[in-house]
Amino acid sequence: MIKVYLMKLGLKWMARHKLRYVLSWLSFAFVSIVLICIYSISTGISDGVLNQMETNPLSYQVHMKNQRLAEGEIKSDLTEELCNIISGELGAKEFRILYDSFLTLEKIDGNKVESVSAISAYHTGHSFLLGNEIVSESVLYKGNLQGGRNENAAVVTTEFLSAYGFDMDSILGKELLLKDENGAEYSFTVVAVLYNINPQCWLANAEIYVAYNPASGNNLLSEKIIPSIVTFDFSSDRDMSEIKERVTSFGYPYSTAEINAEKVQLLANKYSSIGSFLGIAMAIISAMSLMNSVIITINENAAFMNMFRLMGLTAANHRFLICFITAVQGAIGGMAGFLFSCFAQRQLGNLIESFNLVVYEEFALNFKVDIKVSLFVMLMCIMVSVAAGAVSFVISSKESTVIAADNELV
Amino acid sequence: MIQLIDVTKTYNTGKSEVHALKGISLEIPDNTFISICGKSGSGKSTLLNMISGADKPTGGHVFIDGVDINQLSDKRMSEMRNNKIGFVFQSFLLEPSLTALENVELPLLMRKMSREQREKIAIEMLDKVGLRERLRHKPGELSGGEKQRVSIARALAISPKILIADEPTGNLDEATGNSIMELIREHTKNCTFVLVTHDTALAQTADMKITIKDGMISRND
Structure with a gap:
């Protein structure tokens, strides 16, 4: 009951200081947009890659399983008959020769x-x-x-x-x-x-x-x-190091395809890593901004909160109130980020297309906000906000002791 | 009974240490009206913090009804304050977004009372302090005297064993201040009333009179 009451009180405080908190949740919304887009694009590319593997096993645009092994330069003795033998030895699904x-x-x-x-x-x-x-x-x-x-x-x-x-x-x-x-x-x-x-x-x-x-x-x-001169396609996962070794034993150098699913996914992972770094940095900045707002709110209401404490409010409930306020900010920001991302998803697809990443174009055009990613990002925003609230509570507790020393507070 | 044994309190403000209380020992029997006087910065409010359990002493012990309150957990301490101690302050400390009725209900909320019970007691208390017609008014719509009456009603709502008042008339004109004091005295006949005041005339009306100077009791009548 007391927690429900405190939640209502927290909402009233937020409503009273809404302008102060708009900036906080907007910053979390921005964090959400960036993270949702980065992770959704990465997920989209990965899904696209997997889809290619499932529906088009011969696709050599992106396909990890159909690894290509190629001779470095033209050799006159690389006959179709020999390629047939090598292909059989390697267990390739098919091969092509130029x-x-x-x-x-x-x-x-x-x-x-x-x-x-x-x-x-x-x-x-x-x-x-x-x-x-x-x-x-x-x-x-x-x-x-x-x-x-x-x-x-x-x-x-x-x-x-x-x-x-x-x-x-x-x-x-x-x-x-x-x-x-x-x-x-x-x-x-x-x-x-x-x-x-x-x-x-x-x-x-x-x-x-x-x-x-x-x-x-x-x-x-x-x-x-x-x-390449000969391209071997494999329709299932293989131990590529073994195959490479086998090809070498035939006396031919090899190279892998310049672009394949593995590389696309590697790129997607890099996007994710960069996005994660940016997201974390932005989340920290947002958390600090939120802490600033919350500490002001705590200090503004310190006298009343101390009174509330004297009336029997426990420190745990006091902390709950502060963390609830910050959690709401994170949730609003996360939700706003999700909605903005949904609204902008077509534009984002066009933007990605304009990057001229030809290979990834078809995935970019299919870009859509991933619900699981959005929920994860929202949860992250709430957790960061709650942490900011807990830190704010600790900082404010220390400050109020100093203020008490000056006999300004009870 | 409230008992303080060699209570000291030191605040570390970072740059220096402030010795707010320097070995206070005091016994306040039940149902006593005690006044604490002293200049600003003498340690009155810190002493009040110790008595109410709002802060813990650096040294010494504070007993309320034989219980060393320093040994209590935050939860038990909060329960004890909620059950036994009422507070009235100079600046009223009312939540501006709540009505007079809701402000008075606050300490009852911690007792997990039903809404009906809370409302019934709060209305009764506001009626006692003469604010029956101002239940739904927010603090911003009340005069200084009325705000203090709300704060008194809030303190009395829990039927406290100890009522602590820190300069309750400090923000009020003389006539209003007198009526507030009369109101408090009328409702604290059966409890211990601890009053912090600058007003020596008012302090003289107490059963026990203490003067604090530089963190020590300089006079105890």
Whole structure:
């Protein structure tokens, strides 16, 4: 009963000094916003990574389980047969190879085209990539095309269009005929146009490409090629040190993918660490600000509180009153931070997108305030506030003794 | 009975030590009216703190009804104050956000009484001090004399065995002060009344008269 009464009294005091306390809970709201956003983004990225792993096991944008092992440089003896053996030994789900072989573009839609000898080709187990030979700068750049050998579908670049006199609409559906060094023919149908593939060697090192289909206006392909010759994909957790050792035993150097889920999560953890540090620093500052307000309130009401003590209020109840006041400040701040964060979540998503963190864009767009994180942050704000209240109580108790020495208080 | 044995109190203010009480020994029998006089800074209020258990002495013992109050836990001490001691102060010490009735109810709240019981006693006490019509008024809406009456009603609400009053008429004009003193005396016939005052004439009306100087009893009549 007394505690309920003290809570009412605390609320009355807060109402009486509301302007003083607005700053306190606002500072806690600010702490909450920062922490909620940082942790929600980190959680969002981590969830996104996990989601990728579950729904798209072959994704090499972000996937820890599909670790890639790559040869450092092209080796002529790295045949498909050998890769099959290595893949079997390693227990990889599948592998892809970039061969150093040559094709020439012979015809487009049945019509003979020029400059075909300038095109060198690399193909993989499942896809096909054509581009200019940029090693020799004297060769006229004609753009690139990429195709799937199995699907017989090709994607071409905008440069390719202009080099062969096509526009976006007219190239779609066109038949491309290519020949390899042995005279074997490969036929492809152009299904999409790619931007930002220029030049081809840059393409080989690039991370993400955006395919554009002028007919539908949708992105068709989000593709990345890493500078690897053979890529092994694993669909389950593996002891990577053992695999690396095994690859080394085959006489090939290895490297891991430049961007994978592990690195994304590492980055998310760094965000969390920075956010935690900032949050803790801000929480301490907020706590000090709150302590300042509370100590003023305690001192302003010291005479009455001493009277209350004389009437039988225990020190524990007195401390409860002070801690209740500060806890309410923390709770209001935490709740306000949560509401502000919810209100601003779309804007925050856009803001993150504007950071141009391409790989994380899809997660940023999905950013939303995490309820569990918000509850945790609110709890943290309340705990920090209560601690501030307890410290304020101790400081004020010491001060009141000194004041008593001057006979100003009972 | 209140008994003080060689009570000393020293405050450490950081820069220096203040010896507020220097070995006070005193016995106050039950139902006695005792006045404590002395100049500002002489140690009157500190002595009052010792008697009420509001503060603990640096040395010596304070007994109330044979119990050494220094040995009591904070909870037991609070209970004892709530059950036995009423307080009236010069500056009234009323909570401004509460009505007169709610202020008087405060010490009863600690006794875990029901709301109805508290209200009944508080109204009765306010009636006794002549504030039956001012129950719902907040301190800001009352005159100085009325505020002091509220504070007296609050002190009497617990039917104290000891009533401690520190300059209860200090903030009031003479006529109001006299009426307040009459009111207090009227309701403290069956309890020990400890009065701290500068007013020597008022002090002379007490059964026991003590003068404090430099933390020591300089005169005890």
